[in-house]
Structure formats: C-alpha cells, structure tokens
Amino acid sequence: MRFLNKLSIQSKLLLMLLLISIALIFITGYMDYSSGKTAFTKTIFNQLVILRSVRAKEIESYFQFSKNQILTVSESPSAIEAMKTFKAAYQKLETQTLNPNQQQQLEKYYQNVFIPELGHNVVDGTPIAETYLPQTSVAQYLQYHYLAKNRSKQRQNDLENPGDGSEYSKVHQKYHPLFRNLQKRFKYNDIYLIDVDSGNIVYSAEKQVDFATNIGLGPYENTNLAKAILSIEKSRDHSLIIIKDFEPYRPSYNKPSAFIATTIFDGTEFIGALVFQLPIEKINGIMTSSGQWEQTGLGQTGETYLVGPDNLLRSLPRQFVENPNQYYQALEKNGLDNNTIERIRRLNTPILVQKIESSALEQAITGKKGTAIYQDYRGIPVLAAYQPIQVGDFNWGLIAQMSADEAFAPINEFTRQLLVTSAILVVFFTPLSNWLARLFVRPIKQLRAGACRIGSGETDVKLNIQSKDEFGELAVAFNYMSENLHQRELLIQQMKQENENLLLNILPxxxxxxxxxxxxxxxxxxxxxxxxxxxxxxxxxxxxxxxxxxxxxxxxxxxxxxxxxxxxxxxxxxxxxxxxxxxxxxxxxxxxxxxxxxxxxxxxxxxxxxxxxxxxxxxxxxxxxxxxxxxxxxxxxxxxxxxxxxxxxxxxxxxxxxxxxxxxxxxxxxxxxxxxxxxxxxxxxxxxxxxxxxxxxxxxxxxxxxxxxxxxxxxxxxxxxxxx
Incomplete structure (x- = not known):
C-alpha cells in the first residue's frame, strides 16, 4: 500500500487499467474457451447424431428392400415353378455317376482352383480338398458339369446348359437367366433354391462349391446358411423371413457373408426356401460413404462403422481404408495383440476379426442411443453418437465419431491466438498508455462509451464534447460516422428484408x-x-x-x-x-x-x-x-x-x-x-x-x-x- 501512495493518480490509473485489462483478457478468454468448447461439443454431437441417423436409415432401408424383394420373388409364379421343377430334376439325377476321368477332373478343380484361393483367406490351418469334395453322386455330377468342366468363373455363372442332356439342364436353361439377372442387377453374392426337407441346394446362381450339396451335412452344416435353413425348417410359416448375420463363409472363399431366407409355398403346400447371399460390400459402401467422408460432413477424422453383437466389426474403419499402415501402428500402440493384427494383415480386412469394446457400443447393442466422449479402438479421444440397428433377431451397434482434436481444433486455435495477442497488447500499450493517459483520459471515456454503444448494435449515437481542439473535431467526425452507420443500417435492414421476401417467393x-x-x-x-x-x-x-x-x-x-x-x-x-x-x-x-x-x-x-x-x-x-x-x-x-x-x-x-x-x-x-x-x-x-x-x-x-x-x-x- 505504501508503494501505491507514492504513485501519482495518473500512474495509479495506468496500473489499474493494465491490471484490469490483463484480468479481463484472461477471464474473458477463459469464459470464451469454456462456452466455445461447450458450443462446439453440442454442434459436433448434433452433426454426428444426424449422420448416425442417416446411416442407420440407409442400412435399415437396404435390409427392408431385401426383405420386400425376397418375399416378392418367393411368391412369384416363376420362383414357385422353378422350385418344383428343380427339385424334381435334382431327384432324377440320383442314379447318375461320374466316370473315373470326370471324377479326376472334379478333384483337380478343388485342388488347383478352389483350395488355393480359399487358402489365401484362411488363417487357422491349411484347408485340404478332401474335406470339401461333394459326397453325393448328384452333387458330384452337377459340380463336374457346371464347375470343373467349365473352369472360367464367368462361364460358370452364365452357363445355362452344359450339354449333358439331363432334365436338370433343361430346367436350368429355362430359369437360370431369370435368377442370374436378378443376382447381377441387385449385386447379391448368390441366390439359392433349397429343398428344405432334404437339405439339398437344388439351384445356385453363382455356382460356388456349395452348389448341389446338402447344407445339413458335411463341411457346411455349421454355416450361417445352414442355420437359416434350420430356422426355416422348424417354422415353415408363410412369408417367414430369416436373416443371419455376417460370418466367414468358406464356399465364398471364407469371405464375410450374410443370408436372408424365406419360404416358398405352392398354394398351401410348403415346397422349399429362397435364399439371398448378401454382400459385405454394400454395407461398407453405406458406412464409408463410398470414401466421401469429408463431403458428407465427417471432416478429416470422422467415420461411421458397424459392430455386431459379438463386438466384431461389420464395416471397415476409415483409417484402414485411407492409410492401413497408420491403422496398424495405432492398433499396436493401443495394445491390440499381435495375432489379431497379423490376421487383419493376412485377410486384408478387420471385419469379423477386430473386436471393439466401449461403453457406447454396449449401450447401442443393448438397444439404447446417445452421445459420449471416450477413447476409441485406437486409444484416441473421440466424440461419438451411437444407436442400435435391429437386423433380424439381433442388434448391430452403429457408431458415428470424430476425434476430439479435430472437433476442438477451432477453440484451441482461438485460445492460442488470444494468449499471443494479449501478450503483444500488454507490451505495446504500456508505455503508450503512460504517455497518453494524462491527455486523453476524459474525452476518451466519452468516445469509448460511444464506441461501445455502436459495438453493441446501437447506431444512433451522439457525443457532446464542447472542446475546440482535435477531440472536438474527433467528436464531430464520430457523430458523422455514427449518423452514416445509422442510415446504412436502416438501408441494409430494408434491403435484407426485401431480399428475404424475394427469395422466399422464388424458392421453397x-x-x-x-x-x-x-x-x-x-x-x-x-x-x-x-x-x-x-x-x-x-x-x-x-x-x-x-x-x-x-x-x-x-x-x-x-x-x-x-x-x-x-x-x-x-x-x-x-x-x-x-x-x-x-x-x-x-x-x-x-x-x-x-x-x-x-x-x-x-x-x-x-x-x-x-x-x-x-x-x-x-x-x-x-x-x-x-x-x-x-x-x-x-x-x-x-x-x-x-x-x-x-x-x-x-x-x-x-x-x-x-x-x-x-x-x-x-x-x-x-x-x-x-x-x-x-x-x-x-x-x-x-x-x-x-x-x-x-x-x-x-x-x-x-x-x-x-x-x-x-x-x-x-x-x-x-x-x-x-x-x-
């Protein structure tokens, strides 16, 4: 206090102004930072909720479309007649056998074509041909004529009649173009007609190695396709739809596959099942916006992805698509075990391999929706919006997220600039204020008050400074400026309202x-x-x-x-x-x-x-x-x-x-x-x-x-x- 008593009023005023200015800068900066962060958090969450809802609607629409389509096809006269005739023709082949040369060609197809390709996508163990060779004479006969005899995959898919003279080939020639066109147009991996009573796949559009086999016996009896047919067999309800989640499916070279199945009735008689094999690529296309993340409002780090009830990914993460090496490094840094990372590298996909665990995901899978801030599967803090998507009798969890660094980047940059600007202003204005304070303190207060009124939005401001010096001239100029601003503000508001009315008359x-x-x-x-x-x-x-x-x-x-x-x-x-x-x-x-x-x-x-x-x-x-x-x-x-x-x-x-x-x-x-x-x-x-x-x-x-x-x-x- 003694130190203050020795200072002049001007010095005290200067010191007080400097201290108040510094305090106000930091208090205002802190308040702006807090309110800005809250506002940015709310904005990002709202944006993520919108994106989450859009993606969920697209996924639900895709499955609803598939359900409507499979029901429509199953009730069509063509599908009903195809199911009946394929079943009858399939049964007529039970006495057909292959000669040794044909049997040898079929075995070579498995050894030289199927097994090598399957081996690229199998991490646990080495597949052998004997495990997958068809056991029934009908399956051997049909796979020889439609697969082994026609090595070209394109020819297998589009082949209508292999020329064996069988009744089956005549039926196939009649109905295959219909189902093949449906498969290609809507990009299904395969379309099946299955005799549920016997378990035989009597028709396949894609002609994979499950073609003509018995889905209830052999190497495919525990697949999700077999589980779908088992559910059909138990229920046999009209218009029943069964959806089985994505799992590795070995006939498709162990690639992730889901199945949607329904019953086929001829009047009141249950005659079989129609099955669509759903591609994972469609799900990926929706969740990754076909690679257009920034264009859809996800910025540089935002993404949306799906996780199944087993906590395994059902769609590709953004970083895996954009920069796989950085993705692997992030997983290693976050402590994911090397075996899982190596499986992802080997299969070239984290789908059905990488497990995701978070409180938000648990909420989503149990049927809840909301927002949260947490560390994601890479150990990075993120803002996320989550919700469930019901697919069949199970839930997927949908996550829309953005890194906290990107979300809060504007407010962090604002804080940095505020600190730098504050430091520069304090250093620059201290000596200048000491020299000018004595001269300008009184008229400046009036000018400052007028400027604050203008800054707050008031344009009709008049100053009453009677001095004849520069301050008086400044007051005259200030009043002139204030009047111009007032007139311009009135004109701007008028033009703005006219433009607004005109635009609303032209556009919705x-x-x-x-x-x-x-x-x-x-x-x-x-x-x-x-x-x-x-x-x-x-x-x-x-x-x-x-x-x-x-x-x-x-x-x-x-x-x-x-x-x-x-x-x-x-x-x-x-x-x-x-x-x-x-x-x-x-x-x-x-x-x-x-x-x-x-x-x-x-x-x-x-x-x-x-x-x-x-x-x-x-x-x-x-x-x-x-x-x-x-x-x-x-x-x-x-x-x-x-x-x-x-x-x-x-x-x-x-x-x-x-x-x-x-x-x-x-x-x-x-x-x-x-x-x-x-x-x-x-x-x-x-x-x-x-x-x-x-x-x-x-x-x-x-x-x-x-x-x-x-x-x-x-x-x-x-x-x-x-x-x-």
Whole structure:
C-alpha cells in the first residue's frame, strides 16, 4: 500500500487499467474457451447424431428392400415353378455317376482352383480338398458339369446348359437367366433354391462349391446358411423371413457373408426356401460413404462403422481404408495383440476379426442411443453418437465419431491466438498508455462509451464534447460516422428484408435456407409428393375483352386466393404460367397425408373460382389434374434462377388435367387408391402419355362428397370428363 501512495493518480490509473485489462483478457478468454468448447461439443454431437441417423436409415432401408424383394420373388409364379421343377430334376439325377476321368477332373478343380484361393483367406490351418469334395453322386455330377468342366468363373455363372442332356439342364436353361439377372442387377453374392426337407441346394446362381450339396451335412452344416435353413425348417410359416448375420463363409472363399431366407409355398403346400447371399460390400459402401467422408460432413477424422453383437466389426474403419499402415501402428500402440493384427494383415480386412469394446457400443447393442466422449479402438479421444440397428433377431451397434482434436481444433486455435495477442497488447500499450493517459483520459471515456454503444448494435449515437481542439473535431467526425452507420443500417435492414421476401417467393422455405448458406448446385429427389395442375378455363377469352390492367388485377385476385388456400392446406405453389397454376404437397415438409391435402385443396379451388364468378360476373372454370409420385427438384439458372420440378410425375399430372367439361378434378390410379375411402370417384377412361404408357383416369364426384369442405352448391353434380 505504501508503494501505491507514492504513485501519482495518473500512474495509479495506468496500473489499474493494465491490471484490469490483463484480468479481463484472461477471464474473458477463459469464459470464451469454456462456452466455445461447450458450443462446439453440442454442434459436433448434433452433426454426428444426424449422420448416425442417416446411416442407420440407409442400412435399415437396404435390409427392408431385401426383405420386400425376397418375399416378392418367393411368391412369384416363376420362383414357385422353378422350385418344383428343380427339385424334381435334382431327384432324377440320383442314379447318375461320374466316370473315373470326370471324377479326376472334379478333384483337380478343388485342388488347383478352389483350395488355393480359399487358402489365401484362411488363417487357422491349411484347408485340404478332401474335406470339401461333394459326397453325393448328384452333387458330384452337377459340380463336374457346371464347375470343373467349365473352369472360367464367368462361364460358370452364365452357363445355362452344359450339354449333358439331363432334365436338370433343361430346367436350368429355362430359369437360370431369370435368377442370374436378378443376382447381377441387385449385386447379391448368390441366390439359392433349397429343398428344405432334404437339405439339398437344388439351384445356385453363382455356382460356388456349395452348389448341389446338402447344407445339413458335411463341411457346411455349421454355416450361417445352414442355420437359416434350420430356422426355416422348424417354422415353415408363410412369408417367414430369416436373416443371419455376417460370418466367414468358406464356399465364398471364407469371405464375410450374410443370408436372408424365406419360404416358398405352392398354394398351401410348403415346397422349399429362397435364399439371398448378401454382400459385405454394400454395407461398407453405406458406412464409408463410398470414401466421401469429408463431403458428407465427417471432416478429416470422422467415420461411421458397424459392430455386431459379438463386438466384431461389420464395416471397415476409415483409417484402414485411407492409410492401413497408420491403422496398424495405432492398433499396436493401443495394445491390440499381435495375432489379431497379423490376421487383419493376412485377410486384408478387420471385419469379423477386430473386436471393439466401449461403453457406447454396449449401450447401442443393448438397444439404447446417445452421445459420449471416450477413447476409441485406437486409444484416441473421440466424440461419438451411437444407436442400435435391429437386423433380424439381433442388434448391430452403429457408431458415428470424430476425434476430439479435430472437433476442438477451432477453440484451441482461438485460445492460442488470444494468449499471443494479449501478450503483444500488454507490451505495446504500456508505455503508450503512460504517455497518453494524462491527455486523453476524459474525452476518451466519452468516445469509448460511444464506441461501445455502436459495438453493441446501437447506431444512433451522439457525443457532446464542447472542446475546440482535435477531440472536438474527433467528436464531430464520430457523430458523422455514427449518423452514416445509422442510415446504412436502416438501408441494409430494408434491403435484407426485401431480399428475404424475394427469395422466399422464388424458392421453397428449406431450399431458400440452403441457398442462403451458400449452396449453389441444389438438386434433390423427393420420393413421394402430390402434384396439382389447375388451368383456369375461359380466362384467356376474358382477358382478350379487358384492358391489360384489369386483366392482371383479376388474375392476381384469383392467384392470391389460391395462394391463401394453398398455405392453409400445407400445399406449396410452384409457379403460375398464364392461366395455369402448379402446386405440390409433401416437398419442403414431408407429410403422410399429402394426397388428401392436395385433394382438399383442389376442392377449395373449385369453391374459390365459383365465388369469384359470383362476385365478378364471370364464367370461369377449372380443369384440375392430380398425380402423386417421385420428383426431382433443383435450382435452375444462374442470374435469374427458379426452383423447378421435373420427372414423370409432373408430366402425368399435367397430361391429365385437361377436360372438355367444367370444374373437374381428374386423378390417377395412385391418387385414387390413396383417398378412395374418403371421396367418391368414377373411372372415366384412359389416357396415353408418352414414355408412361396408357394410364387409367378417375373423376371425383363432387356432389357426393361428405367432408368438412363445403363446396358451393353450384358445383353439385359436376363430374370429370376425359376423351377415351
């Protein structure tokens, strides 16, 4: 305290300002660091949750598609007839045997082709041909003619008839192109028809070494395919679906394979099973975004991966794909045993080899979802979002994660810059402040107060400094600057609001938000929306009789009324072209009832046009066409852009809207099926549409509608007309 008493007021003020400045810098820096870290953590977690949900939806959609497809195929007449004829033809071969030369060729195929390739993917022990040679005469016969006799893998897959003259080959020639095309188009590893009662694989599209063998006996009896068939055999329920998780499958050279199986019934008679062999590559493609991690928002270290209930990987980690050597080094550093690392090197994949253990994964596999910060399988701190994915009767754990270093890099850089800047400012301003403090302390306080007000967002700031020196001039300049800022702020706000309104008039809300964030090439596919085309009949004739100003005023009145109705029903106007009004529902906001909303909107349009006629003394009418389905939407143009929708759904909706009658609503079969229980319809004919073919058209019976929408009585009895 004695030291302070010896200092002048100016020195005390200087010292106090320096101490306060330093303290404020560190306190503000710490608060900014803490709040910044919290905000960044929340942002990263939100991003990871979104990515996690997207990947989970893709995986679930893939399996749902496979389930729907296998059920559809199993119930098709072709599959049922194929199962019956393959079984019968297979049984007829039970008396067929190979001669010694043919038997020798079959053995050489296993020794020289299958076993060497299998050996590359088997770590434990050395496979021998005798273990896998088919034991039954039928299997030997078919494998000789379809595998050993045709060494080329391409020829094995596409071979329809080996020319042995058997009934089986005739059946195979008839049905193989169907199943082979299905396999190649949807990239299944194999498609099987299996006689569940006997366990015989009576047909295989890929012609692996399990072809024609008995899945319940021999080297494949403990495989996941055999387990799937055992479950089918025990249940034998119609439309039963069994999914078996990925396991190494030796007929596929020990590569990871999963199977989805279902029953085949001929009427009420159970006749066999249809099985798809699922590829691990599809799962990898989804989880790795086909290598596009940064483009999908995962940055430089983020990744998503799957882990099975056995805690083994079901998809490839990002670092293994991008830099295997660094991946192995990270595993060694984290203490993974050398045997496991060597198995990964030998098999060139950690799938079904590397075990992942973490609290987040345990939560996911037990059916819970959430976020966490922990050390991952490499010993690296990560931020992660996790959730379960139910596949069949088991759960996979899905993890979306990003390294903590990358997540917190901006806040760490901010802290470093803050410390450096603080040190420089303290050193630089100490002598300068000592020289200027005495001269500027009083007017600077006023200037500082005014500047703080501007910095806080207040632009209408005026300083009252009466001195005639430079401070006075500075005050005049400050006031001038403040006034300019205030006027510019008002102008900016006005222009910003005008731009905002203009953008929202051109683009849907969600697209406008994306465009404002900087996206330029915006194009999306919308799987299911409802499109409405409404043409104002008689308006062109009316406009020819009116002055331009009155024409535009009437058209604006009609369109404005339509717009208000569209907003009330959650329908989005896309554009108006003369007397044509185009709208869509389910685009920006996905709606379960988008078809019903559009139909209700169409009914309200009829009511509005009738009211307009009554008010204006006109005789206008509407032709309305409604269709639902997928569309593609995107921004078209550069300087004068629009948001355009295209696709077959748009063409069909446009093609069906015209009618020779007045005030009609015409819909397609898809729309009719969606709302037929809510509104009365009558089928009125068909219309041929280029590239879409001939489609049936339904007309809404306006007078028979019993709903909350009170259509004007002048429309009662109106019906849709169309030229057959």
């Amino acid at each position: 809300d969600l697209i406008a938000k994306r465009y404002k964030k900087g996206e330029q090439a915006i194009a999306d596919t919308f799987p299911n929306v409802t499109v409405l085309y409404a043409e104002i009949e008689g308006f062109n004739e009316l406009s020819a009789e009116l002055p331009p100003e009155q024409t535009i005023r009437l058209l604006n009145e009609i369109v404005s009324a339509f717009d208000e109705a569209a907003e009330a029903y959650g329908v989005e106007k896309m554009r108006t072209i003369g007397n044509l009004y185009v709208a869509v529902c389910g685009l920006s906001v996905a709606r379960v009832d988008h078809v019903k909303r559009t139909v209700d909107f169409a009914l309200d349009l009829l009511k509005l046009i009738t009211r307009f006629n009554q008010q204006q003394g006109t005789k206008l009418s509407l032709d309305i066409g409604i269709h639902c389905g997928p569309v593609v939407g995107g921004i078209v143009g550069k300087t004068r852009f629009i948001y355009a929708l295209t696709g077959e759904t748009m063409r069909i909706a446009y093609a069906i809207h015209s009618s020779p009658r007045q005030n009609v609503i015409q819909v397609t079969h898809k729309v009719y099926e969606s709302v037929k229980d809510l509104y009365p319809f009558e089928q009125i004919g068909e219309v041929e549409i280029p590239k879409a073919g001939v489609i049936p058209i339904w007309s809404m019976k306006i007078g028979g509608i019993k709903s909350s929408i009170n259509v004007n009585s002048s429309l009662n009895g109106a019906s849709v007309g169309i030229i057959d």
